[in-house]
Amino acid sequence: MKQINIGGVPEHFNLSWYLTLKDGEYKKENINLRWHDYYGGTGAMCKALRAKEIDIAVILTEGIVKDIIDGNPSKIVQTFVQTPLIWGVHVAYNSSYKTIKDLQCKKAAISRYGSGSHLMAYINAQNNNWDLDKDLNFEVIKNLDGAVEGLTNQKADYFLWEKFTTKPLVDNNTFRRIGNCPSPWPCFVIAVREDFIKSNKEDIKTILKIINSTTKEFKNIPSIDKTIANRYEQKLEDVQEWLSLTEWSQELISKKTLNNVQKELFALNIIPEIVDYKKLTHKL
Structure with a gap:
């Protein structure tokens, strides 16, 4: 076999x-x-x-x-x-950020460079007319557990991940989802x-x-x-x-x-x- x-x-x-x-x-x-x-x-x-x-x-x-x-x-x-994949835009539950506009120039948590969470941060930035060179910053967090730790401890400010996968973390007040960013394909x-x-x-x-x-x-x-x-x-x-x-x-x-x-x-x-x-x- x-x-x-x-x-x-x-x-x-x-x-x-x-x-x-x-x-x-x-x-x-x-x-x-x-x-x-x-x-x-x-x-x-x-x-x-x-x-x-x-x-x-x-x-x-x-x-x-x-x-x-x-x-x-x-x-x-x-x-x-x-x-398309519907990416939720997440912040820590107790974060002061209320809208995607608030995240301009803030730090995105990404699993790895070249990952979906990294690439979709660019799509989200483009959708909101941000400067791709100046308004994007990254913190590598490896996975969803790393994102929980990173956002909770303020190592990063926001995180894009598939919205249904992260929904239990929104329901239990670990994250707040402040918007969505569907992949264009x-x-x-x-x-x-x-x-x-x-x-x-x-x-x-x-x-x-x-x-x-x-x-x-x-x-x-x-x-x-x-x-x-x-x-x-x-x-x-x-x-x-x-x-x-x-x-x-x-x-x-x-x-x-x-x-x-x-x-x-x-x-x-x-x-x-x-x-x-x-x-x-x-x-x-």
Whole structure:
């Protein structure tokens, strides 16, 4: 049985992977798919792909596009979640900041440079017409626990993270959410190391076939809202709202969409150039 390593964030978006693994669907196809949680998010997964610690990553679109252009020898093989990610803009509960305008020139907590929380801080700044050179400052906090500590102890002033993941921290008065910043593109893609694609095409196709059949029917799974609420310690009404807003994909990301991502990242000086579609993607 072939062992294949895959990484992703331990969030509700990836429950379909857990369900297919639990049912032993990959083992039936002679694939020992091993899931690895990356609490540090996109930056940590980019590093793991480069180090060959994982073969596949379920990863934020903007993060992997930046890292491939920066030399990560991986390719996007499919969109995983078609809808944008809704990033909440959070401050410490007792903070004096009331609006996003109050955060201009303040310090953003980010998991890593090149991570989604880092890149979306630029998008948020652009949305609010800030000076990208002067009005952005960063404090690296590694993960959500680090953000709690960083904001509570005033090492940083605000933090962007997926709003439903952080909702329990808003509900228990650790954070206050003072705004939202949706990503202007499909949020998650599936990326695979180039050397792994070359020698394991059929196995990758099999894995995608299994996960895609589950995501197609994900919303119809009986009591899926209750399962998510219990597993991720979220309120049922929040899960139901999230399910109503989220659409999965079984297709390769389009050239037009990737061009839009690159144009945005280039305008923000996050990437040095706009590259050809084939440099970023591989059609299986």
